[in-house]
Structures are given as C-alpha cells and as structure tokens.
Amino acid sequence: MRMTETQAGAENRGENRTQRPESAAFKSFIMSQWGARPAARTEAGPAAPFTAARREAISALFPGERLVLPAGPLRTRSNDTDYRYRPHSAFAHLSGLGADREPGAALVLHPLPDGAGHEAVLYFQPLAGRDTEEFYASSRTGEFWVGARPTLDEIAAETGIRTAPLDELAADLGKDVGGDPGAVRLRLVPSVDETIAAVVEEIRAARGTAEGAAEADSRLAEALSELRLVKDEFEVEQMRAAVAATIAGFERVVHELPRARGHRRGERVVEGTFDANAREEGNAVGYETIAASGEHATTLHWIRNDGAVRAGDLLLLDAGVEVESLYTADITRTLPVSGTFTEVQRQVYQAVLDAADAAFAVAKPGSRFRDVHDAAMKVIAARLGEWGLLPGSAAEALAPEGQFHRRWMVHGTSHHLGLDVHDCAQARRELYLDAEVRPGMVFTIEPGLYFKADDLAVPEEYRGIGVRIEDDVLITANGHENLSAELPRSPSDIETWMSALGAVRPPRDV
Ligand code: GLY
Ligand code: MN
Ligand code: MN
Numbered sequence: 001m002r003m004t005e006t007q008a009g010a011e012n013r014g015e016n017r018t019q020r021p022e023s024a025a026f027k028s029f030i031m032s033q034w035g036a037r038p039a040a041r042t043e044a045g046p047a048a049p050f051t052a053a054r055r056e057a058i059s060a061l062f063p064g065e066r067l068v069l070p071a072g073p074l075r076t077r078s079n080d081t082d083y084r085y086r087p088h089s090a091f092a093h094l095s096g097l098g099a100d101r102e103p104g105a106a107l108v109l110h111p112l113p114d115g116a117g118h119e120a121v122l123y124f125q126p127l128a129g130r131d132t133e134e135f136y137a138s139s140r141t142g143e144f145w146v147g148a149r150p151t152l153d154e155i156a157a158e159t160g161i162r163t164a165p166l167d168e169l170a171a172d173l174g175k176d177v178g179g180d181p182g183a184v185r186l187r188l189v190p191s192v193d194e195t196i197a198a199v200v201e202e203i204r205a206a207r208g209t210a211e212g213a214a215e216a217d218s219r220l221a222e223a224l225s226e227l228r229l230v231k232d233e234f235e236v237e238q239m240r241a242a243v244a245a246t247i248a249g250f251e252r253v254v255h256e257l258p259r260a261r262g263h264r265r266g267e268r269v270v271e272g273t274f275d276a277n278a279r280e281e282g283n284a285v286g287y288e289t290i291a292a293s294g295e296h297a298t299t300l301h302w303i304r305n306d307g308a309v310r311a312g313d314l315l316l317l318d319a320g321v322e323v324e325s326l327y328t329a330d331i332t333r334t335l336p337v338s339g340t341f342t343e344v345q346r347q348v349y350q351a352v353l354d355a356a357d358a359a360f361a362v363a364k365p366g367s368r369f370r371d372v373h374d375a376a377m378k379v380i381a382a383r384l385g386e387w388g389l390l391p392g393s394a395a396e397a398l399a400p401e402g403q404f405h406r407r408w409m410v411h412g413t414s415h416h417l418g419l420d421v422h423d424c425a426q427a428r429r430e431l432y433l434d435a436e437v438r439p440g441m442v443f444t445i446e447p448g449l450y451f452k453a454d455d456l457a458v459p460e461e462y463r464g465i466g467v468r469i470e471d472d473v474l475i476t477a478n479g480h481e482n483l484s485a486e487l488p489r490s491p492s493d494i495e496t497w498m499s500a501l502g503a504v505r506p507p508r509d510v
Contacts, residue, residue: 014080020137031131040154047096047325048160050234054227055094055109059118061223064111065185067118068173068200069094069224070193071105074140082140084284088192089326089419090224095122096159098283098326101150103140106169106196107161111184122161123169126152169196174203185209187220225426228418230440235418236474238327239442242282243472243483245321246329249277250487253317254335257309257503261337266309267291274319282321286328287421290318293337297466298450300411311338314345316466320421330421330444331484332470333494339504341491344461348449349491351383352467355447356489359413360471363445364479367437373413376447381405389458407457408450414443417472439477446470 058067071087085100092098095107105124112119125141127149128134136144143149152163164172176184186209188200204210231239253260256273260266270291278285292302293309297316309315315335322328334349336342341349355376362375377398384405385394397404416423416432423442424432448468451458471484488497498504 013076014139027133030136034130037148040151040157042157044160045096045158047234048158050232051094051096052160053232055118055120057227058094058223059109062109062187062220063115063117065187066111066173066175066177067109067220068186068188068196069107069109070189070196071095071097071102071107071124072192073195074103080139086284086326088189089228089423090189090221091192092326092419093224093228094120095161096325097155098324101155104166104193104195106166106193108169108172110172110175120161121172122155122159122163123166123172124152124155124163125149125166126155126163170199173199174207177203177209178207179209183207185216186213187216189221189224190214190217222426222428225424226428226431228424229416229427229431229435230438231418231442231474232440235327236440236442238323238325239329239418239472239474240483242286242321242323242327242329243331245278245281245323246319246331247484247487248281249274249319249321250317250331250333251501252277254498254501254503257315257335257337257498258505260309260315261311264308265306267293267296267305267307270309270315270317271305274317278319278321282323283326284322286320286322286330290316290332292316292318292466295453295464295466297334297468298452298464299466300448300450309337312342313337314341314349314465314467316468318468318470326419328417328419328421329472329484330417330446330470331472331487332446332448332468333487333489334467334469335494335498335503339498340495345465345467346491348451348462348465349467349469351380352447352449352469353489353491354383355379355413356445356469356471359445359447360473360480360482363437363443363473363475365437365439365475365477368433369414369435369437369443370433372437372443372445376413376445377405377409380409380447380449384408387462389462409448411446411448413447414445416441416443418442437475439475441475442483443473443475444470445473 069091071091074082074085077083085103087102091107102124108121109118134142139145156163177186204213253270253273260269263269271289274289275285288303290302291305293307293315294313296302296307315337318332320329358379359372359376362371381394381397384390390397390404396402450466451462453464471482474481474483488494
C-alpha cells in the first residue's frame with residue numbers, strides 16, 4: 001500500500017515543471033558517495049509507558065477485533081504544496097507520536113488468538129535508502145526535501161510498538177476478516193484517511209461484512225474520545241507545559257501592546273506575537289488565535305484579526321500553545337488596551353469574573369460537568385437582571401423556557417481540553433455533559449458577556465463591549481487546580497501586570 005492512485009497523483013503534482021535530470025549517469029552519481037548516517041535513537045520516548053496502558057484500555061473494549069487508527073495523510077494546500085502536517089489526535093494518543101513524521105501511517109491493534117488482547121503494530125513509510133529515487137526525488141517523503149525519515153527500528157524504540165512498512169498494511173488488514181463466528185471484525189477510525197478507508201471498504205465488500213460497519217466505526221471513534229476524558233500523569237505534565245508556554249505568549253503580547261496600538265492592523269501584531277512564541281516554544285498554536293479588539297471582541301471566533309487596537313478598547317485574546325506532544329492550552333484574557341479599565345468595562349468584567357469564580361466553586365469531584373455551566377449562568381443572569389437588561393426576572397431567564405441571558409453568551413462555559421482544543425468531543429453525552437466530574441479531567445471555564453455594537457436591547461454604554469475570561473482547570477482528588485492561575489484575572493491585578501510589562505509605555509519607546 002505504498003502508493004495508491006490518489007497518492008501517486010499527489011506525488012506527481014507539479015511534474016510538468018520539473019527539470020530533474022533523468023540520465024542513468026546522474027542517478028548513479030546522486031545515489032553514491034554518502035557518509036554514514038548518524039547512530040539510530042534507541043531510547044523510548046517519555047510517553048511510551050503511558051500509551052501502552054491506553055492501548056490496553058481500548059483493547060479490552062473490543063476483544064477479537066482489528067482496530068485501525070490512521071495518522072492521516074498530508075493535506076494539499078494548493079497544487080503541489082501541503083499544509084504543515086499534524087497527525088490525528090487518537091493516533092497520537094495511542095502511539096505517543098506527535099510532530100510530523102507519520103503522514104499516511106496507521107496504528108493497528110491486531111487481535112491475538114483466544115481473546116488474549118491485541119498486538120499493536122505501527123505501519124509507516126520508513127527512511128528510504130540512498131539508492132532509491134525517493135531519496136532525492138520525492139518532495140513529500142524524500143530526504144532531500146523533508147529531511148531523513150526515521151527507520152522502522154527507530155520508531156519501534158521510541159514508541160515501544162512493533163513497526164512494519166506501510167506497504168504491508170493492506171494485506172495485514174484483511175487477514176482472517178469475515179462475518180462467521182471466530183472471524184476477525186474490522187473497525188476503522190472514520191474520516192481520517194481516504195486511502196486506508198478505501199482499502200477497508202474493499203475488504204468489507206469482499207468478505208460481506210459491510211453491514212453495520214459505519215456504526216461500528218463510530219463506536220470506535222467514540223471510545224477513543226472517551227478514553228481521553230481523564231488524563232494520565234504524562235498528559236497532565238504536558239498540559240502544564242502548554243499552559244506555561246501560553247502564559248509566556250500572553251506576556252509577550254502585553255509587552256508588544258504599544259506596537260500593536262501604533263499599527264493599522266494591531267490585531268495582527270497581537271496574533272503574530274503570540275504565534276511566534278508558540279512556534280518558538282512549542283509546536284504551534286492549538287487553534288487559530290483570536291485577537292479581537294473593541295467590537296470584534298463580541299464575535300466569538302474572531303480570527304480575521306485585521307482590526308486596529310485602540311486605547312479605550314478592550315482587547316480579547318483567546319490563544320493556546322500546542323506543545324510538541326500536541327497537547328494544547330486554551331486561555332482567554334480581556335485586557336484594557338490603555339492599561340486601565342473604564343467604569344463600565346470593569347462592571348461587565350467583574351460580572352464575568354464572578355461567573356467564572358462561581359463555576360470554579362463547583363469544579364470538583366461529585367459535581368456534574370453541567371453544574372459548572374449552570375453555576376456560571378446563575379451569576380450572569382443575576383447581573384443582567386440587576387442591570388435591567390432582561391425581559392423579566394433572573395429566575396424567569398434561568399428557566400428552560402426563558403434563557404434570555406443567553407442572548408449575551410451563546411456559548412457553553414466549559415469544554416474538555418487536551419490533544420484537541422475541544423477534546424473528547426465525540427464522547428457520549430452521559431460521559432460528558434451529564435457525567436460526574438472526576439480527578440484527572442482537564443477542562444476550561446470560560447464565561448463571557450458580549451454586547452454587540454448594534455444591540456438595541458442594551459443601553460448604549462454597554463454596546464461594543466465583549467469580555468471572556470478563560471482558564472484551564474485540572475480536577476484533583478478534593479477539588480481543582482487552576483492551571484492558568486498565574487495569569488492575572490482580577491481587574492486590578494491585570495492593570496498592575498500590564499503596567500509592569502510596559503504595556504502603557506508611549507509609542508516613542510516601542
Ligand atoms: N478558543 C476556542 C474556545 O475557547 O473554545
Ligand atoms: Mn475554550
Ligand atoms: Mn478559547
């Protein structure tokens with residue numbers, strides 16, 4: 001399965017403009033006279049002991065079945081250029097591989113005889129020899145183009161998983177598959193790799209096992225999502241690293257605020273500053289940075305980031321660094337661009353902060369996940385009621401048939417966080433929203449209030465104000481730890497912090 005038609009098509013993109021020499025003399029010259037490669041890595045990666053336990057947990061749920069987790073292919077950006085590669089999160093979770101070495105790879109859990117668990121095998125395209133054209137001619141995998149790929153042995157040492165070349169995958173997937181009792185059933189994580197999906201589909205059609213396959217595949221995706229609801233020790237450590245790098249990014253942005261104020265697209269200065277830090281200190285950003293100043297802060301996912309950053313405005317920065325292992329933070333602070341909140345900004349900010357604190361108070365084992373949101377909503381509705389903005393009382397708003405306060409906060413208060421910014425999103429409702437909060441869960445608390453500039457339901461002084469405060473919370477045995485607590489949250493702490501970082505120095509000092 002080294003090269004399907006689609007892959008070959010992708011590999012040939014841009015062939016019409018190539019001027020690569022084809023002579024035998026050239027080929028033999030470019031393939032010769034190379035020094036020895038550096039010694040292969042032989043030590044296990046830090047995730048290896050943890051991924052073994054994760055694979056065991058999934059193995060126990062699907063005895064006797066072959067489970068296929070593709071890493072995902074490179075995705076074309078345009079013509080013969082690709083997006084930067086990131087493997088699928090379920091693959092990363094069970095293999096421990098992050099970074100960019102595994103386009104097209106797949107982790108397969110092969111069932112062992114007599115229901116004795118599974119053997120994991122990692123199929124990927126290994127380092128090509130210098131006596132192959134791939135070595136110098138493949139822009140997607142060739143050493144000349146993307147650097148030396150790892151060998152099978154190196155990846156096996158790093159992950160603790162047996163490895164095999166990708167071209168053995170198709171044959172191995174079909175072994176003993178059938179509909180009879182005792183035959184192997186195939187489950188595939190869907191919507192990740194079209195090439196592998198086509199192979200699986202072909203096997204199913206040939207063996208008469210296509211019926212119910214889509215549901216079976218969805219169940220696997222669900223189980224893999226649910227497996228991440230409680231983080232292990234390694235994951236918590238990675239989350240701490242992601243949060244620390246994100247806090248450093250926020251500090252850099254605050255330091256650069258005078259430059260942002262002086263630029264016609266100050267939001268881009270903010271985004272660029274945060275994203276540069278993410279690339280320098282981690283792998284990338286975990287999602288597109290939201291740098292929203294003034295009225296833009298009322299657009300929940302404002303990622304165009306092409307506006308000015310003006311004194312007197314609030315700047316909402318929602319951003320997260322994804323570390324090399326692919327775990328990401330997701331933090332929001334709303335900052336007064338001038339360094340000081342106006343009275344009405346402070347009033348709205350304090351309401352959101354109180355809502356967050358109310359949510360924190362119930363973020364502990366024994367609460368249900370949905371209680372966290374409900375606690376925040378009680379405060380939001382109460383404040384909006386006090387300010388006379390609700391069509392009725394706060395109690396009427398909080399009733400299911402009311403919900404008027406949600407006009408100004410249409411999003412939820414919390415989501416799980418980890419390898420994906422919206423982690424565990426395919427988990428069943430009873431294990432997510434309706435579930436009890438458990439130690440090891442990591443989720444956000446992120447209430448907000450957003451008054452659009454043309455919202456005639458609120459007095460003029462509120463219009464154009466958007467505030468969100470978002471922290472990343474680890475549930476502990478007795479309560480919680482706010483992983484992002486180091487980043488100031490209260491209005492006065494924010495003002496002091498901004499001043500100390502030089503956010504309000506005059507433009508001539510920028
Ligand atoms: N940054 C997206 C979110 O907060 O969920
Ligand atoms: Mn979030
Ligand atoms: Mn966010």
